[in-house]
Amino acid sequence: MVDLVIGTQWGDEGKGKLIDLLAGNYDIIARANGGANAGHSVKFKDKSFAFHLIPSGVFSEKAQVVIGHGTVLHLETLEQELNDLEKEGISVTGRLFISDRAHITTDLHKEIDGAQEELKAGQKVGTTKRGIGPTYADKMNRIGLRMYDLLEPELFEEKLRLLFNWHKKTLNIELNADEYLAKYQKLAEKLKPFIADTAYFLNKSLKEGKTVLVEGAHGVMLDIDHGTYPFVTSSNVISANMATGLGLPPQAIKDAFGIVKAYTTRVGSGPFPTELTDALGDQIREAGGEYGTTTGRPRRCGWFDAMVVKYAVMLCGLTAINLTKLDVLDKLETVKFAVGYSHNGKKLDCIPASLKVLEEVEVEYLEMPGWQQSTAACRKFADLPQAAQDYVKKLEELVECPIRWIGVGPKREETVVR
Ligand code: GDP
Ligand code: IMO
Ligand code: MG
Numbered sequence: 434m435v436d437l438v439i440g441t442q443w444g445d446e447g448k449g450k451l452i453d454l455l456a457g458n459y460d461i462i463a464r465a466n467g468g469a470n471a472g473h474s475v476k477f478k479d480k481s482f483a484f485h486l487i488p489s490g491v492f493s494e495k496a497q498v499v500i501g502h503g504t505v506l507h508l509e510t511l512e513q514e515l516n517d518l519e520k521e522g523i524s525v526t527g528r529l530f531i532s533d534r535a536h537i538t539t540d541l542h543k544e545i546d547g548a549q550e551e552l553k554a555g556q557k558v559g560t561t562k563r564g565i566g567p568t569y570a571d572k573m574n575r576i577g578l579r580m581y582d583l584l585e586p587e588l589f590e591e592k593l594r595l596l597f598n599w600h601k602k603t604l605n606i607e608l609n610a611d612e613y614l615a616k617y618q619k620l621a622e623k624l625k626p627f628i629a630d631t632a633y634f635l636n637k638s639l640k641e642g643k644t645v646l647v648e649g650a651h652g653v654m655l656d657i658d659h660g661t662y663p664f665v666t667s668s669n670v671i672s673a674n675m676a677t678g679l680g681l682p683p684q685a686i687k688d689a690f691g692i693v694k695a696y697t698t699r700v701g702s703g704p705f706p707t708e709l710t711d712a713l714g715d716q717i718r719e720a721g722g723e724y725g726t727t728t729g730r731p732r733r734c735g736w737f738d739a740m741v742v743k744y745a746v747m748l749c750g751l752t753a754i755n756l757t758k759l760d761v762l763d764k765l766e767t768v769k770f771a772v773g774y775s776h777n778g779k780k781l782d783c784i785p786a787s788l789k790v791l792e793e794v795e796v797e798y799l800e801m802p803g804w805q806q807s808t809a810a811c812r813k814f815a816d817l818p819q820a821a822q823d824y825v826k827k828l829e830e831l832v833e834c835p836i837r838w839i840g841v842g843p844k845r846e847e848t849v850v851r
Contacts, residue, residue, distance in 0.1 A: 463498070498529050639681075656671055657669055742754075768824055
């Protein structure tokens with residue numbers, strides 16, 4: 434049995450927290466897509482951790498953790514995360530499995546990411562500059578380096594030199610191959626024990642009756658196909674890609690839990706219909722600590738958008754929702770949310786492909802009274818102030834998916850379970 438946790442907006446909805454909360458109920462926690470562009474925070478024993486590559490479920494010490502072939506791995510970041518966990522006394526020996534087919538993000542890819550952003554001039558995506566797009570592009574160009582290659586030093590050297598020469602010729606970007614070969618030799622020694630055929634491992638585990646929780650990265654509106662292209666990331670984010678990125682049969686998936694922030698945020702460029710560019714937007718950013726986990730950039734903030742979340746429910750077949758950060762709205766006098774879009778007087782059914790249209794949509798809002806009291810101590814739905822209950826129920830009705838958990842603070846226990 435496989436369940437998924439999927440970001441439904443523009444990322445940073447609070448996926449890490451639910452993964453950490455649920456991890457103890459599963460045998461295996463797995464990442465299927467993206468790389469160190471993801472930043473998933475977990476509050477553990479009053480300390481904050483930010484995971485970029487290792488699944489956030491790693492604090493559940495009985496869980497096995499898998500990084501699937503659909504991810505792209507910056508090995509220096511991976512090593513750093515392993516060291517950080519070691520310092521906390523969290524051992525991953527014998528329980529971390531990294532796909533032999535996952536592609537490697539090198540520093541060269543990070544350089545390319547930055548250089549390509551410069552070339553885009555006024556059309557910058559606002560990437561995290563973690564080399565994600567260039568790594569996936571090299572994978573598709575069939576010149577990428579895979580984790581398996583680390584196990585065959587001669588093959589690795591041949592492939593690395595080809596890759597470095599390729600980018601020297603095409604983009605005139607050059608890094609010292611000899612230096613990197615020496616560095617990767619050391620990294621290979623450290624990572625070798627974790628490299629495995631994870632698709633086989635996962636499928637064998639499912640046959641043995643084990644359960645898997647997949648930690649999606651990013652959010653549906655950043656999906657390479659379904660998001661606000663080209664202002665998206667370079668992987669698919671929707672449920673179906675969780676099967677692809679791990680080599681799991683789609684019918685093994687049971688539940689898909691959507692993570693939905695009680696308002697909306699976005700980092701980087703691109704249209705954002707409910708964005709608040711005024712003092713209220715700043716107030717929400719400060720109340721929610723809306724600064725990027727990976728890059729520290731201030732996140733753009735706006736009202737909840739039912740058009741966006743309905744789109745995610747549709748594309749991902751979501752079976753339940755974790756509404757997060759409800760507490761961030763505690764002080765507001767009124768709360769608003771988008772219920773529909775129209776363009777030139779015509780109502781839109783869904784998110785349009787045209788960014789121009791999305792930028793120009795007239796947003797239809799619904800306004801409700803705020804609750805103006807703290808929700809942080811609430812643990813049951815009935816504990817929430819009536820106006821907060823009404824807000825949750827209205828969102829649920831609009832997006833047509835049950836809201837099972839409500840986040841009222843960053844800590845594991847600061848969750849209302851319905
Ligand atoms: P992710 O990328 O989806 O895992 O989300 P991030 O970790 O990038 O950003 C979410 C932030 O919100 C983190 O700092 C979490 O600790 C915090 N957070 C998660 N859920 C809640 C919540 O219900 N209330 C509050 N106040 N903070 C939360
Ligand atoms: P998590 O998993 C928020 C955004 C970047 C940029 C665009 C492309 O923490 O929710 P990239 O570096 O991927 O090429 O950047 O995508 N982006 C995210 N925004 N949360 C994320 O991940 C993101 N991953 C990518 O800000 O706009
Ligand atoms: Mg994040």
